[in-house]
Amino acid sequence: MVQTILRRDEVERVTGLPRSTIYAKIASGEFPKSIKLGARSVGWLEADIAAWQRSRIEARDGVAA
Secondary structure, eight states, X not given: OOOOEEEHHHHHHHHOOOHHHHHHHHXXXXXXXXXXXXXXXXXXXXXXXXXXXXXXXXHHHTOOO
């Protein structure tokens, strides 16, 4: 199964978070870890970002995950 990998600029766009916040949240365990794609590039699985977004919506709405 092929999974879509989002690059950092796409992750920033779909989450609304700046780069510094993304990396701070990764360090604190609040955001999915990135996948190393090359010497100077990373990406995130689209499914992981979607799951993170769903968890934020559930937290807002008071829905148990």
